[in-house]
Structures are given as C-alpha cells and as structure tokens.
Amino acid sequence: xxxxxxxxxxxxxxxxxxxxxxxxxxxxxxxxxxxxxxxxxxxxxxxxxxxxxxxxxxxxxxxxxxxxxxxxxxxxxxxxxxxxxxxxxxxxxxxxxxxxxxxxxxxxxxxxxxxxxxxxxxxxxxxxxxxxxxxxxxxxxxxxxxxxxxxxxxxxxxxxxxxxxxxxxxxxxxxxxxxxxxxxxxxxxxxxxxxxxxxxxxxxxxxxxxxxxxxxxxxxxxxxxxxxxxxxxxxxxxxxxxxxxxxxxxxxxxxxxxxxxxxxxxxxxxxxxxxxxxxxxxxxxxxxxxxxxxxxxx
Amino acid sequence: xxxxxxxxxxxxxxxxxxxxxxxxxxxxxxxxxxxxxxxxxxxxxxxxxxxxxxxxxxxxxxxxxxxxxxxxxxxxxxxxxxxxxxxxxxxxxxxxxxxxxxxxxxxxxxxxxxxxxxxxxxxxxxxxxxxxxxxxxxxxxxxxxxxxxxxxxxxxxxxxxxxxxxxxxxxxxxxxxxxxxxxxxxxxxxxxxxxxxxxxxxxxxxxxxxxxxxxxxxxxxxxxxxxxxxxxxxxxxxxxxxxxxxxxxxxxxxxxxxxxxxxxxxxxxxxxxxxxxxxxxxxxxxxxxxxxxxxxxxxxxxxxxxxxxxxxxxxxxxxxxxxxxxxxxxxxxxxxxxxxxxxxxxxxxxxxxxxxxxxxxxxxxxxxxxxxxxxxxxxxxxxxxx
Numbered sequence: 001x002x003x004x005x006x007x008x009x010x011x012x013x014x015x016x017x018x019x020x021x022x023x024x025x026x027x028x029x030x031x032x033x034x035x036x037x038x039x040x041x042x043x044x045x046x047x048x049x050x051x052x053x054x055x056x057x058x059x060x061x062x063x064x065x066x067x068x069x070x071x072x073x074x075x076x077x078x079x080x081x082x083x084x085x086x087x088x089x090x091x092x093x094x095x096x097x098x099x100x101x102x103x104x105x106x107x108x109x110x111x112x113x114x115x116x117x118x119x120x121x122x123x124x125x126x127x128x129x130x131x132x133x134x135x136x137x138x139x140x141x142x143x144x145x146x147x148x149x150x151x152x153x154x155x156x157x158x159x160x161x162x163x164x165x166x167x168x169x170x171x172x173x174x175x176x177x178x179x180x181x182x183x184x185x186x187x188x189x190x191x192x193x194x195x196x197x198x199x200x201x202x203x204x205x206x207x208x209x210x211x212x213x214x215x216x217x218x219x220x221x222x223x224x225x226x227x228x229x230x231x232x233x234x235x236x237x238x239x240x241x242x243x244x245x246x247x248x249x250x251x252x253x254x255x256x257x258x259x260x261x262x263x264x265x266x267x268x269x270x271x272x273x274x275x276x277x278x279x280x281x282x283x284x285x286x287x288x289x290x291x292x293x294x295x296x297x298x
Numbered sequence: 299x300x301x302x303x304x305x306x307x308x309x310x311x312x313x314x315x316x317x318x319x320x321x322x323x324x325x326x327x328x329x330x331x332x333x334x335x336x337x338x339x340x341x342x343x344x345x346x347x348x349x350x351x352x353x354x355x356x357x358x359x360x361x362x363x364x365x366x367x368x369x370x371x372x373x374x375x376x377x378x379x380x381x382x383x384x385x386x387x388x389x390x391x392x393x394x395x396x397x398x399x400x401x402x403x404x405x406x407x408x409x410x411x412x413x414x415x416x417x418x419x420x421x422x423x424x425x426x427x428x429x430x431x432x433x434x435x436x437x438x439x440x441x442x443x444x445x446x447x448x449x450x451x452x453x454x455x456x457x458x459x460x461x462x463x464x465x466x467x468x469x470x471x472x473x474x475x476x477x478x479x480x481x482x483x484x485x486x487x488x489x490x491x492x493x494x495x496x497x498x499x500x501x502x503x504x505x506x507x508x509x510x511x512x513x514x515x516x517x518x519x520x521x522x523x524x525x526x527x528x529x530x531x532x533x534x535x536x537x538x539x540x541x542x543x544x545x546x547x548x549x550x551x552x553x554x555x556x557x558x559x560x561x562x563x564x565x566x567x568x569x570x571x572x573x574x575x576x577x578x579x580x581x582x583x584x585x586x587x588x589x590x591x592x593x594x595x596x597x598x599x600x601x602x603x604x605x606x607x608x609x610x611x612x613x614x615x616x617x618x619x620x621x622x623x624x625x626x627x628x629x630x631x632x633x634x635x636x637x638x639x640x641x642x643x644x645x646x647x648x649x650x651x652x653x654x655x656x657x658x659x660x661x662x663x664x665x666x667x668x669x670x671x672x673x674x675x676x677x678x679x680x681x682x683x684x
C-alpha cells in the first residue's frame with residue numbers, strides 16, 4: 001500500500017526543463033539580471049543541466065563599462081556571491097530576447113536552422129519551470145523597453161503547449177510589478193503560478209549596493225533564493241512552503257499564487273519536482289546473451 | 299527433433315511478412331515441446347502450440363500467444379497513454395520511448411579515477427560487432443546514430459556506503475535517482491540533431507570505492523550491477539578485479555569485457571523501447587534471438603505500437619491545430635501548411651486502412667509520413683499567434 005500511496009502523489013514526470021527570462025536591459029536594471037542568474041544557479045545546483053535550461057538574458061551587465069567589477073554579477077551586497085561565474089550558458093542574449101523568440105521557444109514554432117541549445121525540447125512527461133522578471137504592468141510585461149507581451153498572449157502560448165502536450169506540469173513564477181496580472185488569464189490544465197505582487201502593487205527591490213551603485217536584487221526573488229538555498233536534491237519540502245515565502249512584512253508587496261488549474265494538491269508537490277531533476281530509475285533485471293565470436297578477436 | 303529445429307525447418311514455408319503470425323498446433327502428448335511448456339515461440343514469426351484437452355482451452359492459449367506476439371489492449375493503451383485521461387493506466391504507462399524518426403545513442407565511459415585505472419574499451423569494435431546488428435534489425439523502426447566518449451573525473455552524485463560483511467561498497471535503490479544528474483551536465487549532446495538521445499554509461503568506480511554494487515530492495519547485489527531510467531538510458535557499474543599482487547603499480551591496465559557490458563546495454567535498450575521478456579507466462583518458451591537482439595515478432599510489437607501512436611499523434615495534432623484556430627483569431631494558414639495538413643490526413647487514413655487489413659509495414663510507413671506532415675504543419679514558424 002505504501003508504494004501505491006507514493007505512486008498517487010508522484011507527479012509522473014521523467015524530465016525537467018527551465019525557461020528563465022530576464023526581460024530588461026540597461027545598467028539600472030542590474031537586479032533583474034541578478035534575479036534570473038540566481039534562479040539559474042539554484043536550478044543547476046539542484047540538478048537541471050544546461051542542456052535543459054533555456055536562459056534568456058540581455059547579458060549586458062557583466063561587461064558593462066559601468067560595472068566596477070567586470071565579469072561579475074552579484075546577488076548579495078558586500079559582493080558575496082558572483083552569480084555570473086565562468087560556466088553560465090546564455091541561450092538568447094542581447095537583442096535576441098524578444099517576445100517573438102520567447103513565444104517561439106514555448107510553442108516550438110522555431111525555424112529549422114535553430115540549434116538544439118536554443119530549443120525547448122520538452123515532451124508530455126516534462127515538468128517545466130518558467131521564471132520571468134523585469135518591468136511589468138497590469139496585464140503586460142515589457143521586453144527590453146521596446147515591446148510588450150500581454151497576459152492573453154502568454155496564456156495562449158501555454159494553451160498551445162498543452163495542446164501539443166509539451167509539458168506534464170508547469171510552474172510559472174514572475175517577479176515584476178503587478179505580477180499576479182500575468183497569470184490571471186491562464187486557462188490550460190496543470191499550471192501553478194506564483195507572483196511577487198498583486199494587481200495595483202509594485203514589487204520592490206532589495207538592497208542597493210553602494211560599491212556597485214545599483215540595487216542588486218528584487219525582494220521576492222531574494223527571499224525565494226534564501227528559501228531555495230535550504231533545498232537539496234532529496235528535500236521533501238513542498239509548494240505550500242514556497243507560497244509562504246516573502247510575506248508582506250518582508251516584501252512590502254503581497255505575493256500571490258494560483259493553483260486552481262493544477263491537478264495535484266500543492267502540499268504533495270515537491271519543490272524538487274520543478275527546481276531539480278530527480279529521475280525515475282529501474283533496476284535492470286534482464287540481459288541478452290550475445291554470441292562472442294572468437295574468430296579474429298584477441 | 300527439438301522445438302528450435304522444428305521451427306527452423308518450418309520457417310521457409312511461412313509467409314513472414316511484417317505483422318503476420320503462423321502457429322502450428324502439435325498433439326498434446328507430443329515430445330516436440332518440453333514438459334510443462336505449452337508453447338514455443340520462435341525468433342521469427344511462428345510458434346508451436348501444444349493442443350489442449352478442450353477447444354476453448356486451446357483457443358484461449360492461441361489468443362494469449364497471439365497477443366504476446368503482436369499487441370494487447372494494455373500495449374496499445376500504453377502507446378496512446380498521453381491521450382488517455384489522467385489516472386487511468388497511471389504514470390508508469392508513459393515510460394517507453396516515444397515514437398520518433400530517429401534516435402541518437404551515446405556510449406560514455408566514466409573514469410573517475412584515471413590515476414588508479416587506465417581503462418581501455420574497444421568501443422568501435424563492440425559497436426560494429428554487437429550493437430550494429432541490433433540497430434540494423436531496428437532500422438525499420440527508426441534511424442539510429444551512434445557515438446561514444448570518455449569522461450574523466452566524472453563522479454557519481456552519491457557516496458556509496460561501505461558494507462563490512464561483504465567488504466564492498468553499496469549503492470541503495472533510493473540513492474539511484476540522484477546519480478544521474480551530476481553526470482548529465484557533462485554528457486553533452488549533438489548540436490545538429492534533434493532526435494531523442496539515449497545515454498549508456500559505463501562507470502568504473504574509483505579504487506577507493508571498489509568493488510561497488512547496486513543493492514536491490516532486499517539487500518542483495520543486483521546481478522547485472524546496472525539500472526536504467528525511462529526515456530533516458532542506462533548505467534552499468536563495472537568493477538575492476540583487485541590486482542593479484544597488492545603492490546601492483548598504478549595505474550592498473552583495464553581491458554573492459556565489452557561483450558559482457560553490451561549484453562546489459564542492449565538489454566536496457568530493449569527495455570527502453572518496452573520490449574521485456576519478463577512478464578511472459580512461464581509455460582511459454584521463447585527462443586533467444588541471439589545477436590540480432592530481438593525476435594521478428596518483437597519488431598512487430600514495436601511497429602504495431604508505434605503505428606498506433608503515430609496515427610493518434612496526427613489526430614490530436616490536427617485537432618489541436620483546428621481548435622487553436624478557433625480560440626486564437628490571428629493565426630493564418632499559408633498554402634504550404636495547408637498542403638501538409640492534407641497530406642497528413644490522407645496518409646493517416648491510408649495508415650488506418652492498412653492497419654485494418656493487417657498490412658503492418660505499409661501501415662507503419664504511412665503513419666510515419668502522416669506524423670511528419672502533421673508535425674511540420676503544427677510547428678510551422680509562420681503560425682505564431684502574434
């Protein structure tokens with residue numbers, strides 16, 4: 001019976017993907033890049049390899065002429081943690097971070113010449129984490145200060161993914177002003193969403209670093225990262241704990257979440273179902289017997 | 299005469315086209331079949347069946363045998379599993395490799411301790427000798443490409459436990475899911491191909507953690523010392539024999555017994571495709587397919603399942619496309635996309651007709667064309683809903 005119970009609560013995915021999008025560029029939006037890179041680091045630490053991560057960043061921070069510490073992007077003040085490092089793999093950089101490319105990645109409607117690393121090759125057994133950060137408003141998200149994606153377009157993209165069974169379950173996390181407006185219009189099954197603030201609220205940044213001269217991170221992502229730091233690949237921590245992260249007293253804004261489209265109870269959803277990459281394994285009990293032809297073989 | 303001899307002798311008389319089956323019923327007391335065995339399943343498309351006392355018993359025996367050698371309700375349901383409402387066959391059903399035009403197979407040798415072990419594997423020879431015949435047999439199903447690599451200083455993600463009783467190191471079953479991830483980042487994949495990758499890893503444990511055994515649920519070491527992960531691949535742990543002289547100089551020269559390793563890898567390849575011989579009734583005796591890796595009827599099993607899966611994919615893809623056009627107003631269908639849709643529909647209908655008459659090979663080919671066209675139509679870059 002124990003096995004049956006385990007079976008019921010398990011999500012049934014066989015692989016994990018992460019799509020991490022920083023929609024801002026320019027030096028004063030340093031914190032959005034740090035946000036995204038911090039989530040990238042956590043997800044890699046918990047087991048998702050680069051081949052299963054699509055990272056979209058303007059990537060104009062580390063080598064920005066205004067960066068007093070070139071080739072670094074820090075996420076904590078006093079420069080404790082360099083989230084840029086030397087093994088970051090940015091898949092869509094600079095002007096490639098567009099609404100069109102983002103939607104192409106999600107829906108799979110990608111030109112045939114696109115290399116493997118720029119594709120989301122998920123299937124019906126993939127659990128996908130989608131994290132977005134940047135400047136948002138009520139019902140839209142700005143991309144690089146030149147275009148917008150609306151919550152309707154995003155919801156439609158997810159529906160297209162569902163129709164083609166490009167995911168098993170999807171976790172959407174957004175850290176922008178009025179973030180909850182972006183998940184309002186979702187209508188496809190098996191989606192869980194978290195946002196840093198409600199409609200009408202701003203999401204605030206965390207601390208400025210006087211040495212670098214900009215705010216290093218946003219509050220919501222900062223506390224999510226603190227939470228994730230306690231998670232390791234065998235953790236049994238579930239989504240209900242993630243919903244408690246960054247209460248109003250710390251965040252000033254009110255983080256929100258949406259679980260009505262999700263089939264399982266959030267209490268039974270492990271953080272590692274989305275942030276890690278635990279694989280189902282089976283002991284190999286069969287072998288075949290090969291005729292070892294000795295002729296001509298030393 | 300023995301069953302294998304009889305089966306081989308009867309083989310030239312059969313129509314052995316894909317999807318066909320020939321069953322020979324032998325008298326109940328015939329010595330052709332060993333005691334306690336009711337059916338002998340040959341490696342082509344035929345079987346010898348022992349007559350039973352009553353006709354209904356014989357009929358059910360024949361029915362069971364036919365299902366084993368072609369398809370069952372559950373194998374077809376498994377092929378359709380991502381369209382079955384949740385909770386019905388359960389998440390386990392969706393574990394066979396999805397039907398694809400091609401697969402990439404990568405063999406990786408992991409040597410975490412090159413200072414102690416100088417590991418040599420003649421992988422090219424092993425692929426030519428043992429793997430290629432199996433892939434040739436499977437070539438009807440899909441295109442296969444094979445490559446190999448050696449990774450040094452690649453460690454498992456878990457620390458094995460030392461067991462005093464057996465003087466060996468043990469990896470428990472619940473630590474296995476965490477083994478693959480740290481290695482996966484280093485495996486890499488071909489930049490050019492979009493086919494699913496099947497990884498087969500040969501791990502030679504460090505001298506300080508040797509010998510290393512995978513521990514089964516009951517505590518005993520697993521005989522194959524291997525495990526696999528659905529839709530991903532398999533890992534074999536290869537223990538180097540301790541040197542006869544304790545002061546042997548390091549690194550130890552190791553020549554991997556590739557045949558032994560391939561016996562497990564190829565078994566894992568079969569399991570990944572859903573070909574298992576374990577669930578068969580004990581009173582059926584199966585002929586070993588030898589170096590071809592799978593029997594003709596096992597190939598048929600794959601083709602039946604993949605044909606059904608392809609046709610279902612076409613149907614859901616085109617239905618989704620139609621539904622999306624209703625829901626999202628600003629998608630425009632260009633002429634070339636339209637012609638792919640027509641082609642997909644025509645091929646799918648042809649596939650279904652051929653399936654109904656049992657012509658497996660043309661049905662499979664048509665289903666492949668239909669699936670390719672429907673995917674091309676659905677994923678055409680021009681259909682973005684901006």
